[in-house]
Amino acid sequence: MSYCYSGSRVVVRGARLARLIPPPCLLTHHTPPTTPSDLGFELQASRQLCYHPSTTLLSHPPCLQHQSFSLSTMASTIAQEKAKFTPPDNLGTKYAVDEVHRYMVDCMVAVGTPKPNATALADVLVAADNRGHFSHGLNRLEMYANDVKQKVCAGDALPTITKESVSTALVHGNNGLGPVVGNFCMDLAVKKAKETGIGWVCTRGSNHYGIAGWYAMRATKEGFLGMSFTNTSPLVAPTRAKKPALGTNPLALSAPAKNGDNFVLDMATCVVAVGKIEIERRKENPIPEGWALDKDGQPTTNAAEGMQGALLPLGGSELHSGYKGYGLGMLVEIFCGILSGKIFLCLQPGGQYGPNVRRWMQTDQEADLGQCFVAIDPSFFAPGFEDRMSDLMDHCRGMESADPNKPVLAAGDPERSHMEKVKTEGGITYHINQITDLPMGPQELEIPPQEHTLAQLDMF
Template structure:
């Protein structure tokens, strides 16, 4: 347990579950106030463990390689002038201890007025993304959160409130708070309801970017539950047959508990590729694969510049390759998020990185207790995953894997290396951000 930050103690509650997992904080009794509910959501943050979890031996699956530290979509014009005043020194390290990365993130957020507890909740999610190999959603995203709070388009101090609820459902208003603060609150509420009734479903509006969707589904799995989390995003994806974007990348994450912590963790966008990957190829003056993006006229393009000014394609790509299925999945996320919650949806969501108005994102969180159904869920889950892993691969150098395996291997690599390794450009940029905010850079 590397993180020992202690927040206000609202009373520890023991949760009796089928698995020996760390409680998420919401006990079986109803908290007396919304603020108490939110505070209890921080218990995992105050005792977050990044120790090595039990997992099956993995084959030599290659970890993701960072091709670029930043994309055009993550450049903060409001901070760029301040950062431009500084030049990063030569010889900065590219590997940093997990604790140090977390400390730096918290310092950056508190420097713009975010409460310590909220900053720590955000840092937990961002660090988890980098540890899992999802570098686009970790340190790379920090400046976006800093800028949103600094420009007052996101309220770093906001506390979510429940506006309507039943024994198994709830509608929450995020009050324009930090996405991870809202997300933790909602998933912990869903977990509490699932433990009591078998299922908990919580929708929220008034939220912001909440990091990797898998953070929230795994929060339920740590309690022995199935978890699901979905969020809408700024419109970047064109519906099948359309010329312009109308849907977000709209990620879906579903996690299911296996034996000994060997969990199934699906975390995927509903488009073919992230916009940052197109920017990488544009910077290298290289073409992009056919099926990644369309140009302004709605035609499939291999020109990275045209793709940046056009739209991403839904999962599957063109209609001929069943792209309409990815389009349907993206629409499904909107049903659960913006439409069901009453928040912004589809083309009504503000453009990516705009700070002219609140994001008002919609998100949904589900927790399901498998013990309300047939016994032996974890055994069957692990049996299916191991069967697939042990199948003869078509290419001996590429063993069969299941969702969650690449991330587990990357976590193991981070632990073996003694820290997270970043691209030097990412480190130089984070150093400049530290100088602009007047905080201690990572060391």
């Protein structure tokens, strides 16, 4: 890894953008740039990084006595400069939705996933980013790829039905990709709901399945109410506990309204999803107080410490009714890990639950997650469901806001707004650190770079 000075620019090879700061000898002042216009970083298809000198650079940097020099000789200096540098929140890169989708599919195929399964995964991840949930889109690609590459997730597996009735089913995911399992289960629930009014499907032997709302909305496309739940790795400390015992255990409900409108609730049962803390860690930002505990069970605003400690249940501390979030997390665990899972202390295969689920990002054993999918046909109940749904949502939206600049919204409105923004701007804008921390480069996957490097549309 080295800096190479070539006339009008300095090229840094084999490095990630988020980790690099120009040596102080290249700057007339040691204050690092703080705005996009001050930064001259350029991410190229060859995965090289260029810093374009401007008027703030010395015309003849005294440290560049040779054409190139090793970063190792300047490690401490660069580390000091990096510590001073905080990328602004609006520093980002924009990519076409289709290009992001292609990149994800190609990466998963490169680690041995059949294209149909890779496509199912990419559909969910791109939907997350398109809807503004950056914690569950491109940010998650590394986890899925590593699981398949390490063979703790079977990228080619398909789920099977192990037990069913006219309105219920128990499915085994066979350790397949979560979105492959989730799509199968919700489609099965919808099929049963068409016949009996309700379909309730639980699965075990699954993996992380992305945003829970994806599967709930899959039912709403058929005019049904959809619900989706999953347990996850233990990350959340029960109220009064120091250590985690439950997952973030998200739940989702999607309900159809008139004229294509719908209510889409998609929420973790903790204060914040772990992915949001990961995003703040990547940005090197502090996290709000009340999100997490450190490894000693004390509140922290340090994202890295929060990742090593535990998240707080929805509501936060006991004083702020965190026990309600704790209860909701248990509800999801009952639907997912307990209802579908194995008998305690027996060898019967089945989903894990609570503290028995493998640790976050652990790759030495299968995840064996439990999940639950429900589809309800409202026509089996009182007529006029969509009319009443629209009336309630529109009433809330039309209420006078305490802050004129912040209108009252219904669940799903922020996501629709973000999707419209992506459409208007012609692409998804990612924070620069999300792009530069991508693990799926040509060297890691041993694939031609021109086929697997995101084609950049607009920098800054």
